[in-house]
Amino acid sequence: MNILVFTKRVPATQEEELRIIDEGQGIDLSKVPFKVNDWDNYAVEEAVQIAEKTGGSATAISIGDAESDEVLRRAIAMGTKDGFLIETEQILHDPNARATLIFNFLKKEGTPYDAIFTGVQSEDDQFGAVGGILAAKLGLPFVSMVISIDAFESDHVIVRRELEGGLQERVRVMLPCVISIQTGINEPRYVSIMGVRKASKVERKIFKAADYQENLVSKIEAVKWVYPPKKGGATILSGELEGVCKDLLGILKEKGVYQ
Amino acid sequence: MVSQTQTRVLTCIQCGKCTGSCPEAGRTPFNIRMLVRKKQFQSVVEESIPWYCTSCGACTLRCPRDVKPSEMIIEMRSALVENGAIPAAIQKALENTFVQKNPWGRSRAKRGAWFEKLDIEVPHISETESKRLLFTCCIQAYDPRCMVIPQNVATILTKGGVEFGVLGEEEACCGNEIRRVGESGLFEELQEENKAAFEEYGVKEIIALSPHCMNALKKEYGDLGIKIVHYTEVLAAMIKEGSIVPKGSFNKKVIYHDPCFLGKQNGIFDEPRSILNAIEGLEPLEFSRSRENSMCCEGGGGRMFFEVEATYQRNAEVRVQEAVEKEAEVIATSCPFCVMTLEDPATEKGITVKELSEILMEVL
Amino acid sequence: MSYALIVAEVRRGVFEERNLDAIGLCALMEKDISLLVTDSTYAMNEKLVNTIIKIKLEEALFLNPLNMVGVVKTVMDFSGKPDVIVFTHSSSGTELASYVAGYFNLPLITDVNGFDKERGVFYKSYYSDKIFGEFKQTGQGPFVITVRSGSFKEYAVEKVSSPIDETIEGIPIAEGRSFVEYVEEEKAEIDITKAEFLLSVGRGIGNKDEIPDYEELADLLKATLSGSRPVIDKMWLPKARQVGTSGKTVKPKVYLAMGISGAFQHIAGMKDSDCIIAVNKDPEAPIFQYAHFGIIADIHKVRNKLKDILKG
Numbered sequence: 001m002n003i004l005v006f007t008k009r010v011p012a013t014q015e016e017e018l019r020i021i022d023e024g025q026g027i028d029l030s031k032v033p034f035k036v037n038d039w040d041n042y043a044v045e046e047a048v049q050i051a052e053k054t055g056g057s058a059t060a061i062s063i064g065d066a067e068s069d070e071v072l073r074r075a076i077a078m079g080t081k082d083g084f085l086i087e088t089e090q091i092l093h094d095p096n097a098r099a100t101l102i103f104n105f106l107k108k109e110g111t112p113y114d115a116i117f118t119g120v121q122s123e124d125d126q127f128g129a130v131g132g133i134l135a136a137k138l139g140l141p142f143v144s145m146v147i148s149i150d151a152f153e154s155d156h157v158i159v160r161r162e163l164e165g166g167l168q169e170r171v172r173v174m175l176p177c178v179i180s181i182q183t184g185i186n187e188p189r190y191v192s193i194m195g196v197r198k199a200s201k202v203e204r205k206i207f208k209a210a211d212y213q214e215n216l217v218s219k220i221e222a223v224k225w226v227y228p229p230k231k232g233g234a235t236i237l238s239g240e241l242e243g244v245c246k247d248l249l250g251i252l253k254e255k256g257v258y259q
Numbered sequence: 260m261v262s263q264t265q266t267r268v269l270t271c272i273q274c275g276k277c278t279g280s281c282p283e284a285g286r287t288p289f290n291i292r293m294l295v296r297k298k299q300f301q302s303v304v305e306e307s308i309p310w311y312c313t314s315c316g317a318c319t320l321r322c323p324r325d326v327k328p329s330e331m332i333i334e335m336r337s338a339l340v341e342n343g344a345i346p347a348a349i350q351k352a353l354e355n356t357f358v359q360k361n362p363w364g365r366s367r368a369k370r371g372a373w374f375e376k377l378d379i380e381v382p383h384i385s386e387t388e389s390k391r392l393l394f395t396c397c398i399q400a401y402d403p404r405c406m407v408i409p410q411n412v413a414t415i416l417t418k419g420g421v422e423f424g425v426l427g428e429e430e431a432c433c434g435n436e437i438r439r440v441g442e443s444g445l446f447e448e449l450q451e452e453n454k455a456a457f458e459e460y461g462v463k464e465i466i467a468l469s470p471h472c473m474n475a476l477k478k479e480y481g482d483l484g485i486k487i488v489h490y491t492e493v494l495a496a497m498i499k500e501g502s503i504v505p506k507g508s509f510n511k512k513v514i515y516h517d518p519c520f521l522g523k524q525n526g527i528f529d530e531p532r533s534i535l536n537a538i539e540g541l542e543p544l545e546f547s548r549s550r551e552n553s554m555c556c557e558g559g560g561g562r563m564f565f566e567v568e569a570t571y572q573r574n575a576e577v578r579v580q581e582a583v584e585k586e587a588e589v590i591a592t593s594c595p596f597c598v599m600t601l602e603d604p605a606t607e608k609g610i611t612v613k614e615l616s617e618i619l620m621e622v623l
Numbered sequence: 624m625s626y627a628l629i630v631a632e633v634r635r636g637v638f639e640e641r642n643l644d645a646i647g648l649c650a651l652m653e654k655d656i657s658l659l660v661t662d663s664t665y666a667m668n669e670k671l672v673n674t675i676i677k678i679k680l681e682e683a684l685f686l687n688p689l690n691m692v693g694v695v696k697t698v699m700d701f702s703g704k705p706d707v708i709v710f711t712h713s714s715s716g717t718e719l720a721s722y723v724a725g726y727f728n729l730p731l732i733t734d735v736n737g738f739d740k741e742r743g744v745f746y747k748s749y750y751s752d753k754i755f756g757e758f759k760q761t762g763q764g765p766f767v768i769t770v771r772s773g774s775f776k777e778y779a780v781e782k783v784s785s786p787i788d789e790t791i792e793g794i795p796i797a798e799g800r801s802f803v804e805y806v807e808e809e810k811a812e813i814d815i816t817k818a819e820f821l822l823s824v825g826r827g828i829g830n831k832d833e834i835p836d837y838e839e840l841a842d843l844l845k846a847t848l849s850g851s852r853p854v855i856d857k858m859w860l861p862k863a864r865q866v867g868t869s870g871k872t873v874k875p876k877v878y879l880a881m882g883i884s885g886a887f888q889h890i891a892g893m894k895d896s897d898c899i900i901a902v903n904k905d906p907e908a909p910i911f912q913y914a915h916f917g918i919i920a921d922i923h924k925v926r927n928k929l930k931d932i933l934k935g
Contacts, residue, residue, distance in 0.1 A: 012358050013753060017366075017753075018754055034358075035354075095721070096724065096728075096730065126733075126734060127731075128717045129721035132721025133721050135722060135725065136688075136721075136722045136723075136725025142689070142718065142721075145718065158803065160806060161714065163713075163714045164639075165819065166807065169804075169806070170805075171800055173799065174798065177800075184817065187347065189344065190344075190345050190354075192343070192442060192444055192445070193448060194443070195341065195444075219729070219760065219763075220731070220732055220758050220760055220761060221758065221761045223744055225755070225757070226756075228752055235915065235916050236918070236919060238919070241924060244918055245929050246932065248916075249929070251877075251898070251900065255773070255876050256876065257819055257820035348869055348870075403909065404887065566869040573856070603856075
């Protein structure tokens with residue numbers, strides 16, 4: 001199986017206090033380090049493992065600025081055959097625009113594939129939508145939240161997708177298709193610095209996003225950035241033990257973990 | 260540099276001194292003598308085994324043939340790292356260090372948070388005349404329990420009129436544990452980053468707060484042309500000179516635990532003790548295994564990030580047990596990892612663990 | 624005609640609670656609501672919506688994105704284009720929404736957690752809720768939206784005494800993807816990183832004999848039992864249940880910590896949980912700094928009282 005797998009370089013914001021700048025028009029990421037999107041790390045690992053098992057190859061593709069080469073080197077170190085960068089300085093917030101760019105790229109370059117893997121979502125914008133939009137545009141079957149690929153045959157795959165509350169759904173999907181990979185599907189290997197250095201010797205192909213702009217318009221607009229309502233410290237539940245315990249159960253019900 | 264990492268497994272005569280000194284021997288599946296043997300014959304070693312090593316260095320120090328078994332463990336780990344098949348917790352620590360320059364993945368931008376609320380001014384190294392750098396260490400920059408150590412030392416140095424500065428968010432993990440986990444590439448990157456900062460600001464002297472950082476800076480960064488000391492050396496000298504005077508008394512029985520990277524690996528035994536001895540009312544006690552023979556707390560060699568399947572009594576518990584038997588009221592040490600590992604069992608036994616600077620702060 | 628189309632999620636015969644958030648948002652937008660749902664047996668308050676369109680497809684076929692485009696097309700041919708098509712922000716909701724948006728070339732915003740009626744902007748989380756983006760539609764609609772669960776439920780109010788019922792049949796069934804079966808996660812090998820609700824116990828439980836009582840509480844709450852390092856160290860719970868940097872990093876919906884003071888290594892392993900509830904008798908315990916809710920009390924008393932209430 002030949003697999004195209006998308007990987008994105010994202011800011012590692014988990015530990016950071018983010019600051020909104022330019023009157024809501026920007027977010028200051030100047031001091032934030034970058035990393036590979038967690039979901040994509042699993043997607044790359046899965047693509048590499050399946051390519052190995054089936055005797056095909058995996059190709060990593062990233063959309064982003066020149067710095068995104070970092071996640072391609074990483075993917076190659078993990079075992080993808082090569083890495084393509086669709087270079088753009090522009091940040092495409094709209095998942096429609098991202099999917100259109102990919103659609104145009106695949107059409108124009110005629111890159112062959114049996115399956116396209118994406119992560120379920122990216123850590124920064126959390127849209128979780130590029131895979132689905134792309135599949136629909138390509139007229140291909142789509143399956144998301146995939147937590148296991150149980151079988152791969154010449155014309156179809158059997159996958160398990162994660163639903164809520166510990167329930168999973170097993171589905172059969174015809175090839176070619178688009179699969180969005182959920183974290184936890186595998187244990188992504190560690191990529192050592194030495195490994196990345198070796199991978200740097202494999203040439204990465206650079207394409208310009210400007211060449212794939214047909215019908216590429218944003219259908220949504222980010223008007224401004226705001227801070228979410230403040231949470232503050234812990235709300236202390238106080239009073240009689242019985243009341244406190246009932247309040248606790250009320251919270252559990254509200255959060256949907258206890259009926 | 261190269262000679263340090265070169266092991267000499269073929270010269271091993273299987274005398275067993277290494278296993279005899281190993282803190283993991285007997286109680287765990289880790290047998291260092293046998294591992295050297297296996298390496299000699301290039302036999303397969305089960306992947307979980309090398310992760311038991313705490314990098315205390317006792318085997319390498321005791322070896323009569325200079326085999327450097329602890330370095331051999333690093334080589335074994337390196338092979339696992341290059342294969343990408345390592346325990347998840349170690350992997351996380353390495354990936355965190357790559358991104359945020361500390362194994363806990365805390366924001367690099369907050370590396371200087373420890374001095375923000377101090378009463379004293381802690382200048383950036385570039386603003387100092389002495390170019391004397393206080394090297395914070397990751398766990399002491401972020402962990403609320405350990406953060407008091409740089410805070411205390413900075414306060415004491417200021418009181419004693421010793422000028423120093425910090426790198427703040429420009430400081431990266433020293434890489435001591437990273438190298439021992441087997442990720443030499445990442446160690447090199449950290450080293451280059453720190454060296455570049457030392458050079459940029461013309462650092463002349465480094466006071467390391469953690470024995471682990473001191474070890475890396477002193478022995479594994481190559482010749483920096485910079486004087487590198489542990490903070491206990493500086494404070495001991497300041498007490499001797501009289502630039503700081505412990506005025507109060509500390510009427511407790513205090514037993515001192517030698518950290519491996521300060522004591523047996525770098526020969527600093529007397530300075531911490533001289534600090535304790537200078538405090539009125541303090542009754543110093545010694546463990547049966549102290550100084551060169553000090554028992555490892557099991558916090559080194561990556562074991563702060565990763566725990567082996569432990570079905571045995573931890574060394575820290577053994578240590579605390581002895582302290583209790585000797586009727587110590589306080590276990591004193593001078594390494595953040597030792598503080599962290601000892602404190603858990605100590606709390607249970609109702610005995611306190613104090614880092615040296617904490618005791619000193621109480622009496623100044 | 625101006626209306627909102629909601630695709631409701633019914634799984635194994637249960638009308639999911641999160642559908643109410645989709646209904647709530649549409650009510651807040653002051654739209655007539657048409658609810659698309661699989662024609663099967665389930666329980667819901669039908670008065671919340673104006674129209675219920677029942678689709679003659681089994682639930683698994685209905686929730687298949689390849690079939691859903693046929694469903695939406697039929698509805699739009701029949702009733703005209705809605706202003707918005709709203710899905711739940713769930714495993715299936717996002718799958719369906721993105722495919723529908725891609726197929727019909729429609730603007731899409733996922734994980735909407737707020738709506739400003741006056742300005743007509745939607746709020747969406749960025750960077751794990753550290754920043755919200757205000758979004759508006761610029762392309763031609765209908766606008767496709769997925770709604771975060773718990774965001775708009777309170778706006779769902781009864782609108783009619785009985786809704787209009789419609790039924791649609793003859794939706795073509797796509798062959799590209801087919802449902803095989805539901806799989807229950809195996810209980811034998813507990814993976815605490817996958818649990819939605821963790822009851823985590825710490826040193827504060829005192830001794831091993833207390834463990835069965837907490838296991839019982841976890842069973843009653845349908846929570847998974849986990850622990851902090853001291854509990855694992857003493858082998859009161861197996862290593863696989865350890866939360867913290869030297870154990871597992873977890874992000875459940877609810878993390879209920881009992882008798883855990885909150886050492887740095889433990890916090891690092893659970894601080895990204897959606898909701899942290901801490902029970903501890905020490906008001907100074909660091910865990911309260913990270914908790915959303917706190918109870919300052921003896922954990923055994925809280926446990927016993929909870930058990931009493933749960934056993935009814």
